[in-house]
Amino acid sequence: MKKLDMSRGAVPLYLQISAILKEKIIKKEYEYGDYIPSETELQKIFDVSRITARQAIQELEKDGMVQRARGKGTMVTYQKQIEEYLTSIRSFTNEMLEKNMQPGTKSAHISIEKADQHLAEIFQVEEGVPVYRLERIRTGDGIPIVDFHTYLSLKLNLPLNDNFYMGSLYEILEGKGCEPVRVTEKFDCMIPNEDIRRKLNIEIGQPVLRRIRIAHDINSEVVEYTIGYYRGDRYAYYIELKK
Template structure:
């Protein structure tokens, strides 16, 4: 796994990578993460760098260090202020599934005045395209569009691991309201190829609009789910 000082402190990068693996079931609840010497070798860093990363995870309640046992995963759900409930991926991990994110494409877009994106974000927005794998089978094709609240010098490479909502929080933006809509759709050629289904196959399409406390649209996303692989579940608590 490649890390570089250009992206910030090495221990924080390692912490994010390990946390992502925990959140997506690579290191399941109750199991131990690799030993410090193994992590030192994987990331080519010092013992102190690894220890600082693990200590951060322990302070946040994700792992617990036990003498003679190792470092055990004790929590695999988010404490993000952005969500009062559990994310769909967290529910899948709780049920023993493993989720892997693959970054397909990132770019800054110049929106045409007559386009829907211009109406949402104005002349410029950030596009992030990702594929989610469920137990090593392609499951969700996501295209995210973000308001131009980030500097153009932002490094996009780390988005293969980082949650978009964590990134938004890092820039001091609090998402206050979400609006989701669902529809039955058909897979176009690109999505069909990514999800390994036939073109025009019936899939679930999810649209999400995320707003800040002032009602400004921060994120607009399109998600395409192969529900033949795993149903998408929505629980409403009264």
């Protein structure tokens, strides 16, 4: 640990300690879910009073970097927000790689179901026509980021093997000659139900960003309809407009 500046007129000790710990959190020396040193440990490390150690942790709490858990300690809750600029069609896998994060899939399940009126209108088919339903929880650096509910045309002739969908869906579509070339998207904010909260490991009342995408191929046929529920504390979107 860095030594504290004890000189006259220096920044208060608790702020110095807070800044040191914050730097370590941002550099992932203390990662999300890790526990930082306790008040007693900070006392020994920096040779300060219990009150100073407590104030340092309180500063981290104010900044949303940590959260106290009774009987367990103080856990790191900080996660760098993922910022995406909406300028081109990207798969989730490419979004993560562009942010130097490791994309992953916590779970995947594909099934076939009959299209209801809404799906029938999107895919321009008769109500009751079978479509694929693919549910996946995608991760960034091992942390759940988004719960995807994707519907695909049965014309794609996809395997009903969950393990087949642990990577990039767009790579699969490209392999089928159905690469999306045009998409329409809608964004809104909502309070998730218990199922989505459990999948994304978020607290009651924490909002999610819902992203609805309809993707078309070169023949203007719908190849993908996806509803994605993104952790609101992890994602932000930017749009650049020019006159």
